[in-house]
Amino acid sequence: MSACLTLLNRRVAGSCCRVWRGVPRQLAHIRSASVAEPGMRRSDEEHLWEAAGYLPFSRAKIGSFFQERPVLKNPFLEDALLRGYLRRHLPQEAAFSDLCAFGERVANEVDDWGRECEVTPPRLVHFDPWGRRVDHIVTSPAWKHMKDLSAQEGLVAIGYERSFGEWSRVYQMSKLYIFSPSSGLYTCPLAMTDGAAKVIQSIGVSWPTDEAYSRLTTRQPDRFWTSGQWMTERQGGSDVGSGTETVAVPQTDGSYKLHGFKWFTSATDADMTLTLARIQDRTGATTPGSRGLSLFYAEVSRDEEGRLKGIEVQRLKDKLGTRQMPTAELLLDGLQLSEEGRGVASIANMLTITRIHNSVSAAAAMRRVVQLARDYATRRSAFGKPLKDHPLHIQTLARMEVETRGAFLLVMDVCRLLGREESGMATQLDTHLLRLLTPVVKLYTGKQAVAVVSEGLESFGGQGYIEDTGLPGLLRDAQVLSIWEGTTNVLSLDVLRCVARSSGMVLHAYVTHAKVQGASSVSSLAPAVKAVNSALSELEDFVQVAATRAPGYLELAARDLAYSLARIYTGRFCIHVFPLYSFIRWCEHDLCPVATKQARGCYDPSTPPLDAALVYDRPV
Ligand code: MFK
Numbered sequence: 200m201s202a203c204l205t206l207l208n209r210r211v212a213g214s215c216c217r218v219w220r221g222v223p224r225q226l227a228h229i230r231s232a233s234v235a236e237p238g239m240r241r242s243d244e245e246h247l248w249e250a251a252g253y254l255p256f257s258r259a260k261i262g263s264f265f266q267e268r269p270v271l272k273n274p275f276l277e278d279a280l281l282r283g284y285l286r287r288h289l290p291q292e293a294a295f296s297d298l299c300a301f302g303e304r305v306a307n308e309v310d311d312w313g314r315e316c317e318v319t320p321p322r323l324v325h326f327d328p329w330g331r332r333v334d335h336i337v338t339s340p341a342w343k344h345m346k347d348l349s350a351q352e353g354l355v356a357i358g359y360e361r362s363f364g365e366w367s368r369v370y371q372m373s374k375l376y377i378f379s380p381s382s383g384l385y386t387c388p389l390a391m392t393d394g395a396a397k398v399i400q401s402i403g404v405s406w407p408t409d410e411a412y413s414r415l416t417t418r419q420p421d422r423f424w425t426s427g428q429w430m431t432e433r434q435g436g437s438d439v440g441s442g443t444e445t446v447a448v449p450q451t452d453g454s455y456k457l458h459g460f461k462w463f464t465s466a467t468d469a470d471m472t473l474t475l476a477r478i479q480d481r482t483g484a485t486t487p488g489s490r491g492l493s494l495f496y497a498e499v500s501r502d503e504e505g506r507l508k509g510i511e512v513q514r515l516k517d518k519l520g521t522r523q524m525p526t527a528e529l530l531l532d533g534l535q536l537s538e539e540g541r542g543v544a545s546i547a548n549m550l551t552i553t554r555i556h557n558s559v560s561a562a563a564a565m566r567r568v569v570q571l572a573r574d575y576a577t578r579r580s581a582f583g584k585p586l587k588d589h590p591l592h593i594q595t596l597a598r599m600e601v602e603t604r605g606a607f608l609l610v611m612d613v614c615r616l617l618g619r620e621e622s623g624m625a626t627q628l629d630t631h632l633l634r635l636l637t638p639v640v641k642l643y644t645g646k647q648a649v650a651v652v653s654e655g656l657e658s659f660g661g662q663g664y665i666e667d668t669g670l671p672g673l674l675r676d677a678q679v680l681s682i683w684e685g686t687t688n689v690l691s692l693d694v695l696r697c698v699a700r701s702s703g704m705v706l707h708a709y710v711t712h713a714k715v716q717g718a719s720s721v722s723s724l725a726p727a728v729k730a731v732n733s734a735l736s737e738l739e740d741f742v743q744v745a746a747t748r749a750p751g752y753l754e755l756a757a758r759d760l761a762y763s764l765a766r767i768y769t770g771r772f773c774i775h776v777f778p779l780y781s782f783i784r785w786c787e788h789d790l791c792p793v794a795t796k797q798a799r800g801c802y803d804p805s806t807p808p809l810d811a812a813l814v815y816d817r818p819v
Contacts, residue, residue: 275302316383440489520675568655
């Protein structure tokens, strides 16, 4: 063969430039080292190249091997855990057939729209051709299809129709879970729409928001509205109470004009919004802090010439991900909705809903990347066998799978609790659990989604880094999940606040619910039961010690506490829902990191100055 190749090199090189065009660069050295032999016929060349196994490169120019792509199949049928969970709790045929049909639609139609949203991002047209300011946010046709689809499929409506009683939220969120990774981020406006409907419902559906409520929760595409949640200002992303500068000036007709600058307004093409502002008194003074904030409802409308009324769009944000969706800086005017000074408490209902949606999207992102990686492992071979036959690769996928299952079960349990509360079935324990677990599930799944999706991309090798595979977008969009709707630290502190405000009742409810009662009848499960219950005891011990320390101690422990709450609670599901071997994988985690770190003195008073010395690289 090597003699043949030498002959080939000598004869072919320089004889015909045409042959060399398209030969991969790695073969170029063969040419440069070769001697030309004029007069050679093309068929001879071809014969020699074929003998050397290179003909496909000379003809097709890129070789004959093409890797099969990972295939998205019906995400409902592909998800045994989701189907098993629903079979257990919501065994209605109507729900199954709807989810199955929707899964088919997602795989065959919606996923392409999602991709189109990514490659045709929104743009802002400030002026019409004659110089008038119009501030049009131009979105892709696919983005508009998503809106119609959302109405038709009842992606918000299901939560308010409550056809499945206390399980209606689980059903709605199952649908969103299937939809989310293919939605082109349309789940963002849907989360806020759902949150706005919830706020309006909790305040009481009456004029002027009754029409808005019916539009937010309709299944008719031509009536359907989406809502914004315009909270963030330049000074106030997390610290909304101090950072909100927008003022509400009372008008003679009882309405208000809002003057302010909203720094991040997601899905700015919404039809209405809920937002916060400080009401001015007659002297123009406002009340500072959280107590000075009221909640406002505003419809986004245009005048006859197409100009936005009372709103100027400064610019669209240039973001790492979520590029499918317009995020803008703007100002607006509106009508008062909440009691004066109850803005944060009133919008908290919206935060609960959007944080649950966020968690659903996080679990869904993990599920999607695992589904694709699992499929790819059957199509891609390396080192002589398919990836699925490499034990280390399968171990990696198993670790991703167990994270995904844990996230799914945690999220669905919070949806279950929400459904119980909304259908009047919730016990006091359920209500406490819902308050505590909402920030916990949001912060935990948001972080895990980034880790799992990043790991998932690696399982496609270099292709996972290539834009038009659609895979990098999964990672970019996952990164926002731990940022918006409350960062990990802000939510960890929310956990502490709700523990303190309930005088520890939320924690008591948690321990009561999470404890696995009685010895398991299946002896093989005994170690798992023991692991969860002893982690719970460690958690209780931590709380007892922490209660005797200065407040700064708990603040430093807040993140680890939230992680412990998430991991122990998920461990409890492992026993009932998972096969035992997945519990072994779950226990690769420290179930109660807050106790482990407490024992190591990580929250001692000396820690903050030491941390500052470390971060700023200054000796203490
Ligand atoms: C795919 C999913 C897409 C999701 C959509 C994404 C769209 C993106 C839009 C955004 O990102 S909008 C910006 C989101 N911003 C935040 O999430 C703010 C993060 N900061 C916090 O959450 C702060 O903790 C908070 C602003 C709430 C702190 O404000 P305060 O004024 O210091 O709150 P405080 O004093 O703790 O609570 C005031 C009242 O609200 C209290 O009620 P009472 O007066 O009756 O006692 C609290 O109990 C209540 N409250 C606060 N947080 C609550 C809550 N109630 C229930 N749940 C909560 N989480």
